[in-house]
Amino acid sequence: MATPLRLSPDLETDGKPSIAETPAPKRRAPRPVWIIGLLALIAAVWGTTYYIRTRHLVTTDNAQVEARIAPIASRVQAFVTEVRVDDDQTVKAGDTLLVLDDRDLRLRLRQAEAELTAARGVSGVIGGRQGTGQAQAQLEWSQDAAASAAAAVASAEATERKAAADLARYRGLAEKQIISPQQLDAAQAAYDAAKANLESLRSSATASGSQVSAYSAATRIALARLAPAETAVENARLQLSDTVITAPTDGIIAKRSVEAGVLVQIGQGLMSLVPANEIWVTANMKETQVGGVAVGDPATFTVDAYPGKSFSGHVMSLSPATGAKFALLPPDNATGNFTKVVQRVPVRITVDGPADPLRPLRPGMSVVVTVKTK
Secondary structure, three states, X not given: OOOOXXXXXXXXXXXXXXXXXXXXXXXOOOOOHHHHHHHHHHHHHHHHHHHHHHOXXXXXXXXXXXXXXXXXXXXXXXXXXXXXXXXXXXEOOOOEEEEEOOHHHHHHHHHHHHHHHHHXXXXXXXXXXXXXXXXXXXXXXHHHHHHHHHHHHHHHHHHHHHHHHHHHHHHHHHHOOOOOHHHHHHHHHHHHHHHHHHHHHHHHHHHHHHHHHHXXXXXXXXXHHHHHHHHHHHHHHHHHHOOEEEOOOOEEEEOOOOOOOOEEOOOXXXXXXXXXXOEEEEEEEEOOOOOOOOOOOEEEEEEOOOOOOEEEEEEEEEOOOOHHHHOOOOOOOOOOOOOOOOOEEEEEEEXXXXXXXXOOOOOOOEEEEEEEOO
């Protein structure tokens, strides 16, 4: 049996253990150095891998989906009789969007066709072939009259020459008293009559020549009026066809602002057509990022509306100027105080592959773009 431990009187206390009996605190074991080294190695490997993978990548979140939204407007002034589409409706190229009242335009077409018929009747040109119209007939008649007048003048000139010769011969005979004075007077009268008739016919020939000139000018005027008449008919037909407004391309109707019975003006916007296939992404990259970006570089992008979905594309073009130069109020340092601000260069990225019907890209969506440079 063990002998109990007894304390010396100088170490005894009032029931409390002495300092000699208090156990020493245990020392905490030091953290292994290899754990820190392993973590540092993992960080170095990850950092090196990340740098190698991302050193040729250019990323920006200043991007959005773009499209050429086509405004649908009226080319004629008319009342709307029928609207066949509504907002968010998908249409194909050539589908009828709305119909305008065409009664006034049909009357204009009839009037233009009547004026064209009259112009063709005057000019004689039908189907591109020259016929005998009113102006042409008058011209030909005046030419025939001028020819007859010229022949009559030639005959009168011959008669006048014969009368002059007879008068000269009769004067010689009268001086020799071979003929009577009455015969000389008759020859003189015949000469005077022939001369007067010649002057009259010459005046008629001159008038006939003037008529030829006038009818020639009338024919040219008739031909000149034919072209405007044909143009008026074509314009009336074109305006009549514009009363049926169709979709210029495949797309989706948006922002419809017209109803049946409304009077629309020329150029008035009626609705918008968002193309279904002509979609691209515009990434506004910093000027410090576009140095290595070139046309044809592959790109990937994500859309905020579809988390986890990645789309692929490639760089199609780079803007020839920064976005600030196309702003409504571009910055100007004419005062001489220039504050350097990193500018943005729009980069256009086309979307590769067919459109995803479950995840359609709509203009205006926010995009995060990553371009792999060469």
